[in-house]
Amino acid sequence: MKKAVALLVVVLCATVVFSQSKENKAVLEKVMQLNTQQEFKQLAKLFDTAKGRQVPPYLLYRAWNDVVDKFGNYKTTKTLKTEVKNGQEFVIEEFEFDSGYVKMKIGFSANHMITTYMLKEMTSKADRQLEEKYRLPAYVTVKNVQATSVEFGKAPFILKGELTMPKNAKTDVPVVVIVHGSGPGDMNGKQGPQQPYRDIAYGLASKGIAVLRYDKRTNTYADECAEDDYFTVNEETVYDAQEAVRFLHTYKGIDAKRIIVIGHSLGGMMLPRIADMEIPLAGVVFMAAPAKRLSDKIIEQMDYLAGLYPDKKESYEKQKDEFVRLQRHWYDTNTNKRYLPFGVGARYWDDIESYSQTEAAKKMKLPMLFLQGSRDYQVNNQDFELWKEALKSSPNATFRLLNGHTHNMIAGTGKPCPEDYNIPANVSLQVVDELTQWIKGLK
Structure with a gap:
């Protein structure tokens, strides 16, 4: 099993029609500003609360800080794709950090509130370089x-x-x-x-x-x-x-x-x-x-990794606690x-x-x-x-x-x-x- 990383996956479904994507772009800029400023209560206010669903600020805190712990400070954003599905606008964003990239899918309602905030991929910069080094084994004909x-x-x-x-x-x-x-x-x-x-x-x-x-x-x-x-x-x-x-x-x-x-x-x-x-x-x-x-098994892995990397013990303990609960x-x-x-x-x-x-x-x-x-x-x-x-x-x-x-x-x-x-x-x-x-x- 792959190493567990506690990251937020929030999907708030809505069937509405989007308007201008330039407003959504402004929301994205605000999202990264509030994340870097650790203003998660303010960030939570950008999410659609249709049907009474709320996004707890502490989940946003964990999602962001788990990435920062792994990849360092945020650097830039790159939009990879914009699409429309079920009347909503979605963007695939790649956020660059010091030592890695995070790809997310973010969706917007008609009034430019966030309806989808979904992790798609995490890749370290070293991994991207290493992927290019793969070769088939010598025993293959x-x-x-x-x-x-x-x-x-x-x-x-x-x-x-x-x-x-x-x-x-x-x-x-x-x-x-x-x-x-x-x-x-x-x-x-x-x-x-x-x-x-x-x-x-x-x-x-x-x-x-x-x-x-x-x-x-x-x-x-x-x-x-x-x-x-x-x-x-x-x-x-x-x-x-x-x-x-x-x-x-x-x-x-x-x-x-x-x-x-x-x-x-x-x-x-x-x-x-x-x-x-x-x-x-x-x-x-x-x-x-x-x-x-x-x-x-995940609890065992977290214990093992906490012993291997004492400086990250707190992060592994938090992940372990999720499974204990x-x-x-x-x-x-x-x-x-x-x-x-x-x-x-x-x-x-x-x-x-x-x-x-x-x-x-x-x-x-x-x-x-x-x-x-x-x-x-x-x-x-x-x-x-x-x-x-x-x-x-x-x-x-x-x-x-x-x-x-x-x-x-x-x-x-x-x-x-x-x-x-x-x-x-x-x-x-x-x-x-x-x-x-x-x-x-x-x-």
Whole structure:
């Protein structure tokens, strides 16, 4: 799971007609002025209060100061896009800070009040430079791989992806679906200069195994997901993974009896649900999959990071407290989602917090492979041992602990830390070989 960052996501829906965008531009300038002056009570007055909904100043304070803590002082604003949707004007703004960029979507009512104030992306300047350093692994034989752009899914959530297949295969080939971890990930699992899903896709295709990877629903349809009060992990992850399986089941050149799903992190956590469908899977791979509750994992991560960076301990403690409070179940289904972690609603948290992936996995009869890196601080060896204990009576479970590997299945040394993701590196050949051997050994 990606590092949790407490940021405000406020969506106040309105169906009104906008007038002149020059007034909205003036509002944007006022927003940044009040943010930099720490005048959050005044900033809250710029938000539309239709239907009696208020924006608490303390949420605006946290949203701004979390960014400042991460990226330093605000510098400039750049408008990337202006659009009209449902009679409202929306702008995509990129705010530059000392060491990073924040992209937001901001919407306006007819009287130039803010109706939408939504984080879309945070990128450090170093990450932007590092992204350009990505290269495919040396173990990939590109000439033996055929990459095809595909689309699949149910309207209105059609997803784009890439299917990598071995070239000139004489028989139908097995296929893997890669399911993302938490956050609005793209098809490559991109983090800085690392693209682990792309590494795995091209690595396996080089060895005769097709792979489908795709942009996550929350990446492609961020606005729609944020506005959905009934949004759960099923909409985030499960349903689209099942649609990917259905798409591949009739795809030419694919062996429909050898469809395997690799779930990374949150995707691994949800594999028992994903596998519960009308098309039988040949097997599933739990890759860096948490065995504990999601809130427990985030609390663990915050504790770990607070110990690693004492100067940021207060910020991590605040983020941890959100999940400690969540576990007390202080909210109900009528609680506005902007008061809950990540800006998702009560139904999301009720669902995932009551889910036990280890208990669900005990009921699975298909082959299961567990891959865990020993240098993974996000999903650690405790989770790996919990999986082993839960499935100790299962003849279908295989466990592989990979020495020195991170959450992204990349080998390294030293104390695990977020800076590991800034190192240009690839998924190890050991991981690709483990997957290849296990998949080709399935009967």
